[in-house]
Amino acid sequence: MNSSLFFDGANRYRSFTHDNEQRATDGDRPDVQSDIQSETQSQRIDLAGGDSTHERNATGSLLPANGTAARIDWIRSRMPLYLVMGSVNCRQAPDQVLEQAIAGGITLFQYREKGKQALCGQEYVELARRLQDICHKHQIPFIVNDDLELALELDADGVHVGQNDEPAEWIRQRLGPNKIVGVSAHSLKEASRAIAAGADYLGIGPIYPTSSKDDAEPVRGTEVIQQVRRSGLTIPLVGIGGIHEHNAAPVIHDGADGVAVISAITAAAAPAEAAKHLKKAIAQRL
Numbered sequence: 001m002n003s004s005l006f007f008d009g010a011n012r013y014r015s016f017t018h019d020n021e022q023r024a025t026d027g028d029r030p031d032v033q034s035d036i037q038s039e040t041q042s043q044r045i046d047l048a049g050g051d052s053t054h055e056r057n058a059t060g061s062l063l064p065a066n067g068t069a070a071r072i073d074w075i076r077s078r079m080p081l082y083l084v085m086g087s088v089n090c091r092q093a094p095d096q097v098l099e100q101a102i103a104g105g106i107t108l109f110q111y112r113e114k115g116k117q118a119l120c121g122q123e124y125v126e127l128a129r130r131l132q133d134i135c136h137k138h139q140i141p142f143i144v145n146d147d148l149e150l151a152l153e154l155d156a157d158g159v160h161v162g163q164n165d166e167p168a169e170w171i172r173q174r175l176g177p178n179k180i181v182g183v184s185a186h187s188l189k190e191a192s193r194a195i196a197a198g199a200d201y202l203g204i205g206p207i208y209p210t211s212s213k214d215d216a217e218p219v220r221g222t223e224v225i226q227q228v229r230r231s232g233l234t235i236p237l238v239g240i241g242g243i244h245e246h247n248a249a250p251v252i253h254d255g256a257d258g259v260a261v262i263s264a265i266t267a268a269a270a271p272a273e274a275a276k277h278l279k280k281a282i283a284q285r286l
């Protein structure tokens with residue numbers, strides 16, 4: 001079944017399926033399915049980092065071993081510019097926004113299909129697969145927000161959960177040690193608990209006011225980032241919430257390894273340019 005994108009008049013793109021078009025595309029044919037699968041497999045992100053050789057270590061893992069400095073360094077190197085996005089956030093086709101954001105220099109991607117008019121069912125899964133393919137093509141790790149089952153189905157690179165989602169311990173247990181687990185924290189206590197539960201990185205926010213999350217916690221500026229760093233915790237972390245090119249610097253200055261953004265890139269007229277300018281603002285502070 002083919003999907004197309006159209007502008008729905010509410011400032012966002014939606015997809016629809018062509019039921020009456022030819023259904024047996026190459027990807028549906030069993031004889032070519034295995035080729036597609038092996039190609040997708042070979043495009044899996046090299047979670048060992050450093051280069052793009054796709055080699056696994058002796059335990060079959062792409063990520064450097066759990067608890068090692070190499071693993072933490074690898075995760076930290078993916079933090080600088082983290083795009084969080086779903087179709088709801090986009091003014092252009094999400095596929096195009098992601099391609100442009102990657103061209104502008106994002107280092108990590110999270111599929112967050114959430115909010116009023118979010119896709120569901122088959123459309124939700126199809127968009128996830130398309131965005132995952134784009135990420136794989138460009139060696140950008142693909143993280144799924146909230147939905148462990150989708151992450152398992154897609155063999156995503158990781159899952160991000162918040163304090164009201166499935167517990168981080170459970171996510172880690174189900175994903176195993178070779179995937180990335182990100183957790184939202186709004187206090188030093190939540191940060192410490194998340195680390196004990198097996199988090200690879202923390203998302204801390206909202207740093208500034210945001211209109212991209214209806215149920216956001218109160219704005220705390222960079223206070224929690226500072227508390228986490230002052231306590232001596234060195235876990236990779238990103239600030240999130242209302243961050244753009246002109247206010248990203250204090251987030252990095254106060255201890256974050258990067259910023260996670262939705263609207264600064266997805267709502268920009270030129271997402272590639274927006275990402276490029278943000279990346280520059282961050283790189284100057286790192």
Ligand SMILES: Cc1ncc(COP(=O)(O)OP(=O)(O)O)c(N)n1
Nearest residue numbers: 146160161162163184203204240260
């Ligand atoms: C990188 C990053 N940080 C924080 C969040 C927020 O997660 P959560 O509190 O679970 O809220 P939702 O995004 O699920 O609405 C995030 N998604 N990513």
Ligand SMILES: Cc1ncsc1CCOP(=O)(O)O
Nearest residue numbers: 210212213241242261262263
């Ligand atoms: C998902 C999330 N979690 C805390 S704030 C936020 C929304 C960030 O979106 P924006 O970058 O548009 O403020």
Ligand SMILES: [Mg+2]
Nearest residue numbers: 146161162165
């Ligand atoms: Mg969540």
